[in-house]
Structure formats: C-alpha cells, structure tokens
Amino acid sequence: xxxxxxxFMARVQSGEKVEVMDWMPDEYRNLLIKQIHMxxxxxxxxxxxxxxxxxxxxxxxxxxxxxxxxQDEIGHGQMLLRLAEDLSQPYGxxxxxxxxxxxxGRVKFHNVFHLEAPTWADAGxxxxxxxxGAIITQAMLLxxxxxxxxxxxxxxxxxxxFHMQHGESVVxxxxxxxxxxxxxxxxAIDRWWPAMMFFFGPREMGASSxxxxxxxIRTMTNEELRQKFINRYAPRIQALGVSIPDPAxxxxxxxxxxxxxDPDWDWFSYVVHHNAGPRSADRLGLRRExxxxxxxxxxxxxxxxxxxxxxxxxxxxxxxxGL
Amino acid sequence: MEFPxxxxxxxxxxxxxxxxxxxxxxxxxxxSPEMALQMAREAYFRREAAYDVWVVPESAITRAREYxxxxxxxxxEKTYRLPGGYDNAPLWKRFKAEAQTIEQVAExxxxxxxxxx
Amino acid sequence: MMQPTTQQxxxxxxxxxxxxDDEWMIGHRGSEWLALAPDLEEDLAMSSISQDEMGxxxxxxxxxxGLGEASADEAVYLRGPQGWRHAALTAAARGSWAEWVVRRYxxxxxxxxxxxxxxxxxxxxxxxxxxxxxxxHAYHLTHFQSLVQTLAYGGPASRQYLEEAIRExxxxxxxxxxxGGRDEAWVSWDVAALxxxxxxxxFEQVVRQDFAAxxxxxxxxxxAADRAARHHDNSEFLAALLLEMREVRxxxxxxxx
Numbered sequence: 001x002x003x004x005x006x007x008f009m010a011r012v013q014s015g016e017k018v019e020v021m022d023w024m025p026d027e028y029r030n031l032l033i034k035q036i037h038m039x040x041x042x043x044x045x046x047x048x049x050x051x052x053x054x055x056x057x058x059x060x061x062x063x064x065x066x067x068x069x070x071q072d073e074i075g076h077g078q079m080l081l082r083l084a085e086d087l088s089q090p091y092g093x094x095x096x097x098x099x100x101x102x103x104x105g106r107v108k109f110h111n112v113f114h115l116e117a118p119t120w121a122d123a124g125x126x127x128x129x130x131x132x133g134a135i136i137t138q139a140m141l142l143x144x145x146x147x148x149x150x151x152x153x154x155x156x157x158x159x160x161x162f163h164m165q166h167g168e169s170v171v172x173x174x175x176x177x178x179x180x181x182x183x184x185x186x187x188a189i190d191r192w193w194p195a196m197m198f199f200f201g202p203r204e205m206g207a208s209s210x211x212x213x214x215x216x217i218r219t220m221t222n223e224e225l226r227q228k229f230i231n232r233y234a235p236r237i238q239a240l241g242v243s244i245p246d247p248a249x250x251x252x253x254x255x256x257x258x259x260x261x262d263p264d265w266d267w268f269s270y271v272v273h274h275n276a277g278p279r280s281a282d283r284l285g286l287r288r289e290x291x292x293x294x295x296x297x298x299x300x301x302x303x304x305x306x307x308x309x310x311x312x313x314x315x316x317x318x319x320x321x322g323l
Numbered sequence: 324m325e326f327p328x329x330x331x332x333x334x335x336x337x338x339x340x341x342x343x344x345x346x347x348x349x350x351x352x353x354x355s356p357e358m359a360l361q362m363a364r365e366a367y368f369r370r371e372a373a374y375d376v377w378v379v380p381e382s383a384i385t386r387a388r389e390y391x392x393x394x395x396x397x398x399x400e401k402t403y404r405l406p407g408g409y410d411n412a413p414l415w416k417r418f419k420a421e422a423q424t425i426e427q428v429a430e431x432x433x434x435x436x437x438x439x440x
Numbered sequence: 441m442m443q444p445t446t447q448q449x450x451x452x453x454x455x456x457x458x459x460x461d462d463e464w465m466i467g468h469r470g471s472e473w474l475a476l477a478p479d480l481e482e483d484l485a486m487s488s489i490s491q492d493e494m495g496x497x498x499x500x501x502x503x504x505x506g507l508g509e510a511s512a513d514e515a516v517y518l519r520g521p522q523g524w525r526h527a528a529l530t531a532a533a534r535g536s537w538a539e540w541v542v543r544r545y546x547x548x549x550x551x552x553x554x555x556x557x558x559x560x561x562x563x564x565x566x567x568x569x570x571x572x573x574x575x576x577h578a579y580h581l582t583h584f585q586s587l588v589q590t591l592a593y594g595g596p597a598s599r600q601y602l603e604e605a606i607r608e609x610x611x612x613x614x615x616x617x618x619x620g621g622r623d624e625a626w627v628s629w630d631v632a633a634l635x636x637x638x639x640x641x642x643f644e645q646v647v648r649q650d651f652a653a654x655x656x657x658x659x660x661x662x663x664a665a666d667r668a669a670r671h672h673d674n675s676e677f678l679a680a681l682l683l684e685m686r687e688v689r690x691x692x693x694x695x696x697x
Contacts, residue, residue: 021386022388044475056684056686059689063494074474082349365481366484
C-alpha cells in the first residue's frame with residue numbers, strides 16, 4: 001500500500017499541480033518556503049545596490065527607468081513573500097516574521113547583492129547579467145509543481161522583459177561611448193562575472209536542491225542553468241569588445257559545453273551564509289532602518305484600522321480620506 | 324483582544340474590461356479595504372489599466388478544493404448537453420436546408436451591428 | 441493664445457519654472473525612499489508617485505523648451521544653480537517618515553491649488569501639460585491624505601511624531617506660495633488665483649478643514665515668506681545636491697548614456 005507521501009510524489013512527478021490549501025508533505029512545504037522566501041527576500045535586497053544609482057542616474061529617462069525597475073523588484077518581493085506567508089500559515093508566521101528573518105540572519109539572499117556596485121556601469125551590468133541570470137532561473141521555475149509559484153512567475157517573467165531591455169540598453173550605451181564609459185563597463189564586467197559563476201550554485205547540488213528536483217519544484221540542475229547562462233551571455237559580452245575575466249572560458253565544439261574557472265566557492269558561500277560580503281552590513285542596515293525603524297508606522301496603521309472599524313460599529317461615518 | 328502583528332491580507336481581483344469577468348491576480352496586505360485598493364493599484368497595475376478592481380478579505384474565501392465532492396468536473400456521459408452530442412447536419416442535408424451553428428448567428432449579428440451586411 | 445509675445449513668454453517662464461523645479465526636486469528626493477518605506481506595499485506607492493512627479497517636471501520643462509528655454513535634459517543636468525526656482529522644502533534632505541508624509545501632503549494640497557490657478561492661463565501647451573497631470577495628482581492627494589490620517593489615529597506615539605513633523609515643516613512652507621520672480625509675471629494674466637496671498641489662503645482653508653477632521657492641532661497661520669524665496673544662488677546645499685545628481689553625467693556630459 002502506497003503511503004500518502006508516496007502518492008503525492010507520484011502525482012507531482014506525473015505533472016500534477018499543487019495549490020496552497022491542498023494537503024502536502026511537510027518536507028514539500030518546507031522546501032517551498034525555503035525557496036520562495038529566499039527568492040522574495042533576494043528581490044527586496046536587490047533593490048539596495050541599484051538604489052544607490054537612482055539619485056545619480058545620468059539622464060531623466062534612465063532615472064525614471066531605474067526607479068521603475070527597482071519598484072518592480074520590490075513588487076516581485078511583495079508577491080513572492082505573500083506566497084511564502086500563505087505557505088507559512090500552519091506555522092503561524094506572517095510578513096513581520098519573514099522580514100525579521102532577514103535581519104536575524106535566518107534567511108539567505110543572493111550572493112550578488114552582498115557585493116560592491118561602485119559605478120553607474122555596475123547598475124547597468126546588474127540589469128544585464130544578474131537580471132539575465134534571474135530570468136533563466138525563473139523561466140525554469142515556470143514549470144514548478146507548485147501552481148501559485150508558477151502563476152506568479154509568469155507575471156514576474158513578463159515584467160523582467162523590460163528589465164532585460166533596460167539593462168542591455170545601459171550596457172550598449174556604455175560600450176558605444178567614450179573611452180571612460182567603456183572602461184567603466186569593463187570594470188563592472190570584471191567585478192560581476194565571477195559572482196555570476198557562483199550565482200547558480202555549486203556543480204554538485206546539495207541535498208535540498210536535489211529534493212526540489214524530485215518534487216518538480218525546480219526542473220533543471222545548477223550546472224544546466226549555468227551552461228545556458230554562459231552560452232547566452234559570453235558571446236554577447238565579447239561582441240561588445242569587452243573581455244571576460246576568465247582565461248579558461250572555452251566552449252567544447254563537440255558537446256557545446258563551456259569550461260570555466262571555478263569561482264571561489266568557499267568565499268562566496270561564507271559571504272551568503274554569514275552576511276559577510278563587503279556591503280552586506282550596509283544593505284542590511286538599510287533594511288533594518290525600514291523594517292525595525294518604521295515598525296511604529298506599521299503598528300500605527302493597525303491601530304488606525306481598529307479605530308475606524310470601531311467607529312463603523314458605532315454607526316459613526318469613518319470618513320476615510322478621499323475614498 | 325490579541326493585537327495582530329500583521330495587517331490583514333486582501334485577495335485582489337481585476338476586471339480588465341466591461342465584458343470580461345473579474346479574475347484573481349494576487350494579494351496584498353493593508354490596514355483597510357480602502358488602503359488595499361491603493362496597494363492593489365501599485366502591486367498589480369503598474370503597466371495596465373483596469374475596468375474595475377475588487378479586494379476581498381482572504382478570510383471571506385472558501386475553496387472547493389477543500390471539499391473535493393463539490394469540485395466541478397466535466398460531464399463525461401452527458402453528451403446531450405454538449406453541442407458535439409448532436410449530428411443534425413446530415414439530416415438538414417436530407418431536407419435540403421443548411422445546417423447552422425451558434426457562432427454563425429453571433430457573427431452575423433456582429434456584422435449587422437457594424438453595418439457590414 | 442497661439443504665439444505669446446516676448447513679454448508674455450517671460451511671464452510664463454516665471455510661473456512655470458518654479459512648478460517644474462518643485463516637481464523635479466520632490467520626485468528626486470522621493471526616489472531616496474526606495475526600499476526604505478514602512479512596508480513593501482508602501483514602497484511601491486512611493487516609487488510610483490516619485491516617478492509621476494519627475495514625469496510631470498519633464499512635461500513642464502518641455503513647455504518651457506517651447507518658450508526658448510533649455511531642453512528638459514539640459515535643464516536638469518546642465519543648468520547652473522542660479523537658474524533653479526524650487527521651494528527649498530521640496531529639495532530638503534530626507535528626514536523622518538512622519539516628516540516626509542507631512543511634507544508630501546502639504547505639497548499635494550498646494551500643488552492642486554497652483555495647478556488650478558495656472559490652468560486659467562490660455563496657453564495651450566501649458567493647459568495640455570497640466571491636464572495630463574490631473575488624474576495622477578488626484579491619486580497622490582488621496583494617498584497622502586490616507587497616510588496623514590493613519591498617523592493621526594495610529595496611537596499616541598504616532599500622533600506625537602505627526603504633530604512634531606507638522607511643527608517642523610510649518611515655517612518652511614511659505615516659500616511654496618511665492619513665484620520667485622517679478623510680480624508683473626502673475627499680475628499680467630488677470631488671474632486673481634495666481635496671487636501668492638490667494639494661494640496661501642486657499643491652502644490654509646483646505647488644511648485647516650483636514651486637520652479639524654483628523655483632530656490635529658492647528659499650528660497657526662503660516663508665517664511670511666523670506667524675500668529670497670526660491671532663489672538659491674549661493675546655496676551650498678543646492679550645489680552639493682546638483683554635484684551628486686550629475687556625478688555620472690559629468691563623466692561625459694554630451695555622450696549617450
């Protein structure tokens with residue numbers, strides 16, 4: 001006789017989709033929370049390296065576009081955290097808890113957002129390569145067995161297509177610009193390439209990533225994603241007249257597989273697990289400023305809502321502003 | 324009364340145009356239905372217009388997936404209530420008249436309205 | 441009025457430059473709140489509003505360009521500090537959340553009054569630009585009214601932060617109502633609502649009503665504006681702001697970016 005868990009596994013492996021209120025094994029729920037929580041928080045933390053450049057964007061159009069792009073990332077964070085919150089209901093954990101986790105080091109975020117972004121070209125290259133990498137990962141996750149995640153990613157990927165064009169546009173303008181602009185671009189590629197090799201995770205996937213494959217939460221391995229990324233981006237970077245800081249980067253003409261120099265796995269892994277990157281503390285400090293520093297404002301909104309609910313109970317017109 | 328840590332969740336439904344039905348697009352947290360409408364506008368309509376938007380307290384929704392016996396299923400045997408369950412065309416042919424479908428009727432009415440006929 | 445006379449064009453510029461610069465500065469400063477609002481939903485709202493304001497500034501700079509001024513991009517990235525006519529409060533450094541809510545609410549109330557007054561000037565490109573902004577403005581006002589109301593009824597601490605912020609911003613508001621140019625600029629249009637005293641009275645009336653509804657202490661009528669309102673010729677603050685805003689652009693001022 002098949003156990004409930006085995007029957008669930010058989011169903012997701014045959015392509016069936018799961019909804020939030022459906023019965024699911026604890027392991028499946030916990031893997032989903034881990035994945036979607038980290039994904040959502042990474043979107044939010046991704047706002048910090050880029051927001052440094054909104055105040056300094058070089059044209060009106062770039063300033064508006066970068067502002068809109070960061071807003072989208074925060075919006076994606078909001079939508080993903082809502083999914084993680086729904087999944088966390090049996091544990092009695094909501095938005096406050098999931099956000100507290102960032103400040104208390106209980107949830108990781110992507111390695112790239114711990115790093116320096118010292119020039120405008122970094123803002124462009126984040127849009128070009130980090131968003132490019134994220135799009136590849138997210139397109140893979142569209143086929144996820146967890147339907148609410150798949151549906152939301154459809155929306156997210158559609159919005160990312162603007163990010164992709166925006167990032168490429170900034171990078172193309174720099175590549176076509178003055179020697180100073182080109183040098184700025186080269187510097188940014190030199191900084192971000194090794195980080196992107198780490199972005200997709202180790203060659204040998206960890207136990208939980210392998211379980212996510214079993215459950216069809218994800219559908220491709222880290223290495224498959226990295227190969228897709230290199231194959232798409234290496235030729236484009238070289239076409240811009242920018243060099244890639246990896247002498248070992250080479251495609252095997254027979255298999256199509258790329259060989260590359262391994263990033264410093266230990267260092268990046270330490271950065272992600274201990275929030276120990278060069279800018280981790282600053283960016284967590286900003287998140288703390290918003291989340292802890294303005295907790296009183298969120299509490300105020302709860303108090304105000306209670307005040308108006310009471311007035312409505314007593315037949316007093318709440319007179320909510322403007323609406 | 325226990326003071327909640329989080330603002331309540333509102334599910335967001337959007338009606339794209341007058342003749343479309345509202346469809347679920349996601350959810351937001353907000354302190355009141357009025358604020359939920361403002362936040363829904365920001366979270367789900369940064370690039371598109373809507374004919375109407377509904378926000379519904381999450382707690383007001385009951386899902387059929389929790390009660391599988393009432394989850395709708397397509398009738399396999401009830402061919403009598405499906406258009407494909409009928410085979411009138413050969414009979415019309417015997418009576419020397421043309422078979423018709425509801426799509427043809429709708430198309431003709433649409434053409435009239437636009438003054439094409 | 442199709443083609444304004446030289447005199448009319450000069451008068452139009454005196455009236456439109458302050459509005460364009462206010463909108464730019466408040467949007468630029470608002471961008472600094474990205475990812476720093478109390479919650480993610482509010483971050484989204486604040487970002488939309490900042491984008492809208494800078495978009496409005498761009499529309500107005502284009503109107504000014506049609507009157508012979510610099511293009512929008514040049515106005516923002518190449519214009520000297522002596523040419524800016526924003527009210528100091530719109531560009532002031534980021535303070536507390538309550539201060540920002542108060543600053544933005546006051547600005548939206550004022551902006552609605554100014555827009556209505558300017559709409560009566562029969563210069564078609566200006567009328568069209570102002571019309572485009574109306575819908576977004578209505579939403580901004582509603583949003584900031586909701587935020588002030590929330591803080592007003594958010595408990596004793598929240599109300600205290602709010603009242604402190606009102607006292608902090610109150611003396612800085614009068615600059616908003618000045619045009620920063622010669623009086624003939626607005627007198628010549630025969631639109632009484634353009635008079636600083638009229639705009640100030642209209643502002644006081646709206647805010648007094650809202651404050652009464654929210655049971656907030658009325659801080660007293662606004663003080664008089666400084667004679668140097670909207671002039672920043674020797675302002676180290678503006679010089680530093682422009683330097684930061686143009687840090688990237690100055691690497692290659694005329695190149696594509």
